Amino acid sequence: AVPSFPPPESESDESWVWSQIKAEARRDADSEPALASFLYATVLSHPSLPRSLSFHLANKLCSSTLLSTLLYDLFVASFSEHPTLRSAAVADLLAVMKRDPACVSFSHCLLNYKGFLAIQAHRVSHVLWSQNRKPLALALQSRIADVFAVDIHPAARIGKGILLDHATGVVIGETAVVGNNVSILHHVTLGGTGKDVGDRHPKIADGVLIGAGATILGNIKIGEGAKIGAGSLVLIDVPARTTAVGNPARLIGRNNRGEPVKNE
Amino acid sequence: AVPSFPPPESESDESWVWSQIKAEARRDADSEPALASFLYATVLSHPSLPRSLSFHLANKLCSSTLLSTLLYDLFVASFSEHPTLRSAAVADLLAVMKRDPACVSFSHCLLNYKGFLAIQAHRVSHVLWSQNRKPLALALQSRIADVFAVDIHPAARIGKGILLDHATGVVIGETAVVGNNVSILHHVTLGGTGKDVGDRHPKIADGVLIGAGATILGNIKIGEGAKIGAGSLVLIDVPARTTAVGNPARLIGRNNRGEPVKNE
Amino acid sequence: AVPSFPPPESESDESWVWSQIKAEARRDADSEPALASFLYATVLSHPSLPRSLSFHLANKLCSSTLLSTLLYDLFVASFSEHPTLRSAAVADLLAVMKRDPACVSFSHCLLNYKGFLAIQAHRVSHVLWSQNRKPLALALQSRIADVFAVDIHPAARIGKGILLDHATGVVIGETAVVGNNVSILHHVTLGGTGKDVGDRHPKIADGVLIGAGATILGNIKIGEGAKIGAGSLVLIDVPARTTAVGNPARLIGRNNRGEPVKNE
Numbered sequence: 001a002v003p004s005f006p007p008p009e010s011e012s013d014e015s016w017v018w019s020q021i022k023a024e025a026r027r028d029a030d031s032e033p034a035l036a037s038f039l040y041a042t043v044l045s046h047p048s049l050p051r052s053l054s055f056h057l058a059n060k061l062c063s064s065t066l067l068s069t070l071l072y073d074l075f076v077a078s079f080s081e082h083p084t085l086r087s088a089a090v091a092d093l094l095a096v097m098k099r100d101p102a103c104v105s106f107s108h109c110l111l112n113y114k115g116f117l118a119i120q121a122h123r124v125s126h127v128l129w130s131q132n133r134k135p136l137a138l139a140l141q142s143r144i145a146d147v148f149a150v151d152i153h154p155a156a157r158i159g160k161g162i163l164l165d166h167a168t169g170v171v172i173g174e175t176a177v178v179g180n181n182v183s184i185l186h187h188v189t190l191g192g193t194g195k196d197v198g199d200r201h202p203k204i205a206d207g208v209l210i211g212a213g214a215t216i217l218g219n220i221k222i223g224e225g226a227k228i229g230a231g232s233l234v235l236i237d238v239p240a241r242t243t244a245v246g247n248p249a250r251l252i253g254r255n256n257r258g259e260p261v262k263n264e
Numbered sequence: 265a266v267p268s269f270p271p272p273e274s275e276s277d278e279s280w281v282w283s284q285i286k287a288e289a290r291r292d293a294d295s296e297p298a299l300a301s302f303l304y305a306t307v308l309s310h311p312s313l314p315r316s317l318s319f320h321l322a323n324k325l326c327s328s329t330l331l332s333t334l335l336y337d338l339f340v341a342s343f344s345e346h347p348t349l350r351s352a353a354v355a356d357l358l359a360v361m362k363r364d365p366a367c368v369s370f371s372h373c374l375l376n377y378k379g380f381l382a383i384q385a386h387r388v389s390h391v392l393w394s395q396n397r398k399p400l401a402l403a404l405q406s407r408i409a410d411v412f413a414v415d416i417h418p419a420a421r422i423g424k425g426i427l428l429d430h431a432t433g434v435v436i437g438e439t440a441v442v443g444n445n446v447s448i449l450h451h452v453t454l455g456g457t458g459k460d461v462g463d464r465h466p467k468i469a470d471g472v473l474i475g476a477g478a479t480i481l482g483n484i485k486i487g488e489g490a491k492i493g494a495g496s497l498v499l500i501d502v503p504a505r506t507t508a509v510g511n512p513a514r515l516i517g518r519n520n521r522g523e524p525v526k527n528e
Numbered sequence: 529a530v531p532s533f534p535p536p537e538s539e540s541d542e543s544w545v546w547s548q549i550k551a552e553a554r555r556d557a558d559s560e561p562a563l564a565s566f567l568y569a570t571v572l573s574h575p576s577l578p579r580s581l582s583f584h585l586a587n588k589l590c591s592s593t594l595l596s597t598l599l600y601d602l603f604v605a606s607f608s609e610h611p612t613l614r615s616a617a618v619a620d621l622l623a624v625m626k627r628d629p630a631c632v633s634f635s636h637c638l639l640n641y642k643g644f645l646a647i648q649a650h651r652v653s654h655v656l657w658s659q660n661r662k663p664l665a666l667a668l669q670s671r672i673a674d675v676f677a678v679d680i681h682p683a684a685r686i687g688k689g690i691l692l693d694h695a696t697g698v699v700i701g702e703t704a705v706v707g708n709n710v711s712i713l714h715h716v717t718l719g720g721t722g723k724d725v726g727d728r729h730p731k732i733a734d735g736v737l738i739g740a741g742a743t744i745l746g747n748i749k750i751g752e753g754a755k756i757g758a759g760s761l762v763l764i765d766v767p768a769r770t771t772a773v774g775n776p777a778r779l780i781g782r783n784n785r786g787e788p789v790k791n792e
Contacts, residue, residue: 028399034338035399038329059328060410064587064596065566068328074562101461102417102438104398112406134632135556135563142640146588149413149432149677149696151714153630166435168413168677169451171694171714171740174630183458186415186435187451187697187715189740189758194711197629212435212453213479215741215758230453230479231497231511233759247511247759247775292663298602299663302593323592324674332592365725366681366702368662376670413677413696430699432677433715447722450679450699451715476699476717477743494717494743495761495775511775 013090017106018049024107042111049110050079050086056111057121061143074136078124085123088160091180092116095161099183115164115184118150122158129154156190159206166212175219176201185212185230193218193235205240277354281370282313288371306375314343314350320375321385325407338400342388349387352424355444356380359425363447379428379448382414386422393418420454423470430476439483440465449476449494457482457499469504541618545634546577552635570639577638578607578614584639585649589671602664606652613651616688619708620644623689627711643692643712646678650686657682684718687734694740703747704729713740713758721746721763733768 025043029036042059046052054075062068079085096109096116103109109116121144128137137154145151150164152172159180164170166186172178175198176190188210192200202216205223211230216222223240232249241254289307293300306323310316318339326332343349360373360380367373373380385408392401401418409415414428416436423444428434430450436442439462440454452474456464466480469487475494480486487504497511505518553571557564570587574580582603590596607613624637624644631637637644649672656665665682673679678692680700687708692698694714700706703726704718716738720728730744733751738744739758750756751768760777769782 032397032400034334035403037331038403041329065569067565070562101456101464104402108399108402112402114406114409133560135636136560138632138636138640139563139566142642145642145694145696146675147410151694151696166409166415168409168415168433168435169696169715171696185455186453187433187741189714191713191740191758192629194737194739200629209458211458212455212481213451213477213741217740217758229497230455230481231495231759233757245512248773296661296664298598299667301595302667305593365720365728368666372663372666376666378670378673411674430673430679432673432679432697432699449719450717451697473722475722476719476745477715477741493761494719494745495759509776 013094014049014086017090017093018052020105021049021052021107021110024105028107039107043107049089051076053089053110053120054079057117060117060147061121061140063143066139066143075121075124078127082127084160085120085127088123089120091160092119092162095163095181095183099163100165113164113167114148115150115167115170118144118148118152118167118170119158119162119164122150122152122154122156125152125154126157156201173201175199176203178204179206179208179224181207183209185210185214187213189215189217191215191217202234277358278313278350281354281357284369285313285316285371285374288369292371303371307371313353315340317353317374317384318343321381324381324411325385325404327407330403330407339385339388342391346391349384349391352387353384355424356383356426359427359445359447363427364429377428377431378412379414379431379434382408382412382416382431382434383422383426383428386414386416386418386420389416389418390421420465437465439463440467442468443470443472443488445471447473449474449478451477453479453481455479455481466498541622542577542614545618545621546580548633549577549580549635549638552633556635567635571635577617579604581617581638581648582607585645588645588675589649589668591671594667594671603649603652606655610655612688613648613655616651617648619688620647620690623691623709623711627691628693641692641695642676643678643695643698646672646676646680646695646698647686647690647692650678650680650682650684653680653682654685684729701729703727704731706732707734707736707752709735711737713738713742715741717743717745719743719745730762 025039029039042056043052054072057075058068058072062071093106093109096103125137125140141154149168150170153174155174156172156176158178161181163183169187172190173192190202199219203221207225208222210228213230214228214232216234221237225241226238227243229245232245233247234244234249238244243252245252289303293303306320307316318336321339322332322336326335357370357373360367389401389404405418413432414434417438419438420436420440422442425445427447433451436454437456454466463483467485471489472486474492477495478492480498485501489505490502491507493509496509496513498508498513502508507516509516553567557567570584571580582600585603586596586600590599621634621637624631653665653668669682677696678698681702683702684700684704686706689709691711697715700718701720718730727747731749735753736750738756741758742756742760744762749765753769754766755771757773760773761775762772762777766772771780773780
């Protein structure tokens with residue numbers, strides 16, 4: 001039987017989530033013979049979440065000249081050497097299940113969410129970038145952009161507990177920083193104004209929600225718990241717990257506080 | 265010779281469209297040897313439109329772990345058991361030819377329009393969802409999102425005679441409903457506001473036109489024949505035959521009636 | 529050693545850029561064994577830039593029914609018969625290095641920029657279209673749209689020195705014209721209003737910058753050196769050296785001139 005949510009305090013999140021994913025995959029393989037081979041190859045034949053994730057990412061991101069075996073070894077080594085990559089992946093799985101009403105299971109997120117997969121692969125490219133393995137980091141960024149239509153510069157720093165929902169068209173620039181527990185919808189840009197070089201991209205604090213199609217440009221700060229409306233063009237700092245909407249965006253109110261703030 | 269448009273009353277649309285497609289493919293294979301093998305494998309070797317479409321979709325959507333043979337069998341079985349999938353595909357082909365001035369032939373739409381192909385595959389995922397084969401429906405949604413950058417939840421209900429033009433970045437949520445003869449440009453979102461669970465996505469009536477980049481959020485109604493301007497953010501009901509533009513969208517007029525309506 | 533930028537006057541741009549790319553590839557293959565095979569197959573084993581580019585494009589754009597060998601021969605023949613395709617590719621490489629602070633090397637652009645690759649493949653499809661090989665031109669457009677999420681009609685005329693940054697979601701219509709030295713960010717649409725047939729798409733003059741998510745609709749003129757703000761919806765002519773922002777866009781000033789122009 002599939003264990004219930006949330007996980008018991010007594011177990012590590014990773015082992016609990018992995019047991020959950022395997023139980024879901026066994027249930028789905030039993031009920032849907034057409035998926036049994038896929039689920040066995042991608043989930044059930046692997047001894048751990050990092051192995052399963054590495055296999056799945058390698059199959060998604062490989063090409064005729066960048067082989068899946070090479071990518072698999074790279075991902076396995078990265079997850080093994082950097083336990084924070086594993087805990088961040090688990091935090092993302094828990095975040096998607098908690099925040100996206102369309103997510104029916106952990107295995108659904110692991111197997112089918114291109115935003116989840118793009119973020120995991122980005123974190124590996126970020127490690128490579130930090131190790132000055134820039135050509136490989138950039139090659140990986142390019143494959144993520146081709147396969148998932150998600151373009152995150154390897155130097156960008158992304159927290160954990162991230163929901164990248166639908167994900168198509170997300171662009172995150174070189175000097176952007178995204179905190180923990182941030183939700184980002186599709187078509188969101190964290191970009192530059194084109195006028196600056198150097199530190200030129202947005203800094204997104206913890207707990208921010210960025211709606212579909214929002215464009216946030218320049219080295220500006222989006223404060224903790226702020227909400228950016230769908231389709232907004234944000235060129236100014238947004239204080240914590242404040243909502244910004246419109247093109248160009250204006251601040252329309254503070255969340256959870258009742259103090260209206262207006263800045264047009 | 266390629267028969268002329270529209271089809272004669274005496275023939276069924278499907279057989280007429282299929283004869284048209286075969287005539288176009290023969291003409292193009294003769295004039296362009298570089299395409300002859302592709303056209304033979306994808307069109308000319310098949311006995312019917314559903315077989316050709318199943319072969320083409322399976323080749324587009326397969327992966328190293330979700331094999332084209334499995335997908336081909338799934339599509340063939342779906343088209344065979346659900347004749348409405350076939351008539352909807354034919355209605356879409358006729359709609360694209362009628363409404364898109366850039367569409368030069370039925371075979372151009374069948375072979376090259378990722379929006380057309382995404383819609384046909386979505387309808388199969390919707391059948392699977394309705395049959396409670398949810399894991400396979402979600403796996404198919406994921407492949408459509410990867411390959412075509414079109415993310416339609418399997419539960420969403422889509423009518424027939426649909427033009428999904430260019431298609432990149434279209435996102436349609438779980439409880440959205442799209443009527444018949446609707447035209448949707450690229451980057452269009454039929455999404456939730458993030459505040460609701462349950463029935464939380466837009467309901468689009470027949471004959472609506474939704475411009476590029478429009479974002480329509482929440483369980484709102486877009487009335488019959490309404491037009492949504494490019495780049496609009498729509499958070500309110502739009503009455504029938506009315507145009508909505510802007511961010512946030514305001515209603516600027518009724519189509520075909522001359523009664524100006526303004527609601528800011 | 530990697531030669532310095534800009535190239536010496538005494539050498540042709542193409543031979544200089546190609547020597548630069550090879551030097552970069554040798555350096556990266558030496559420092560990153562995981563990329564050595566990829567770099568050898570894609571760059572170092574080829575005698576010229578057009579051969580390397582043809583090989584890379586063919587591998588990216590091929591499918592199980594449109595074989596890489598066929599595409600490779602097509603690209604090699606096109607670059608050989610149309611030297612302007614080669615000089616335009618070189619001008620694009622120089623433009624990306626000059627204008628995009630995130631581009632670290634010519635080989636990074638050649639190998640990893642999907643916007644650069646989409647433009648090169650489009651120019652080949654444009655040649656095919658001009659030669660009345662329309663079915664093959666349209667098949668190529670379709671593969672570019674699938675693989676890079678960039679949809680450029682083969683008939684559209686695109687200048688040289690183009691930066692298509694990030695590129696996901698760019699849509700350029702049949703009768704659009706883009707001049708030289710134009711920079712186009714992701715999610716940009718050069719589309720029709722849906723009301724016209726025939727010559728119905730924008731004309732973009734030299735040196736224009738179009739921000740992320742801008743939607744430019746109709747047979748309108750964007751003058752030389754104009755800037756279109758991110759997220760703008762442009763439905764009117766924009767004079768030379770003028771900035772347009774907003775939804776709908778208004779003109780807010782002339783660049784490099786100090787004469788404020790306002791048109792709301």
